Amino acid sequence: MVEAVSISEAQVWNWLEDVPDPEIPVISVVDLGVIRNVDVRGDDVTVTITPTYSGCPAMSMISLDIELALARKGVNKVALKTQLAPAWTTDWMSSKGRARLEDYGIAPPQPAGGPKRCPHCKSANVQRVSQFGSTACKAQWRCNDCLEPFDYFKCL
């Protein structure tokens, strides 16, 4: 006999920790700060997400990944809510997420508006190439010491 086990909100948050960002798979959607709320009522799970950039094409992928991840845990009644305000900010990115970004070769966002150092050689001698990069959330920079180009996750 299968006993119905009620799920907790903390559990859902834990499961979401394993859902990678589709564009930057080293960080989770939780690290990214797009999960704004998890609400569990009986079998019904409501996950509230907020878009990073208005036109970010990864958002529909993120929604799908969340539904699939929760379905794998046996949660079938998932409602996804999109919330616009307060608008997403890079301040919501977790410190774990920031460290992982740097390990991956993407300089994490800094309040100063530019990367603190090159994610490869850690030199502070860096230069902006373009405020726009391979995805809406990134800018292109280069290191003047190791001469490597790198992505910077720009502040929003």
Next chain:
Amino acid sequence: MSSDPHLVEFFLRQGDNALVLGHRLSEWCGMGPALEEDIALTNTALDLIGQSKLWLAHAAEIEGADRSADDLAFLRDAYDFRNVLLLEVPNADYGRTMLREFFFDAFQLPWLKALTDSTDDRVAEVAAKSAKEAAYHLERSAETVIALGDGTDESHAKMMAALDYLWPYVGEMMVDDDVDHAMAEAGVAPLPSAMRPAWDDTVNATFREAQLPRPDTKFAHAGGRNGFRHTEHLGHMLAQMQVLQRSHPGATW
């Protein structure tokens, strides 16, 4: 929800401005003068089309005619669009594309910031989201206008030609009409004319650095934001933008 025609009109104006400029910029995809520029143009286009979707979704909801944001974008004809004429004229060269975007960005950033104080939560939310993106757009378009205006003899000459062409279109952004007065009265939005000092400051400061003279003519083409008379260019643009949904209604992929 009240179906306030002025409010629908207001949301359409915001959504159509973002959509039409977003589409124009997307026409550069794969054709930018340098890889970084191509990427920047298309990222900006993506932001604008995303913003447009938010504005048009509200327009559709308030209108209450069982239409979606996509229906509004892909199934309306030119005379139902409410964008300013400045945004629909063809890109021409890279200089004109960037000067046009700069003129819009210089208006849009203070405008969106002002809209964050709207009495309508939907307006305030979309504006707050969009303003963050618009700050990056203006930073880049102003820098590019300076680089090209204060560049080589050839780039300067092209910017002068772009200025002659575009200047008569800028005034329409900041002329108030009945819809604007209704929105101002309801606290939904300030009057567009109230953006004039901020726009002038940005344009004057950028033009000084760009070695571009500010034309003194006050003439302004009109007819886009009220739908009275669009240029002949919008229909051609929509033909390309809408062909898939027109030929294969409801197609998804």
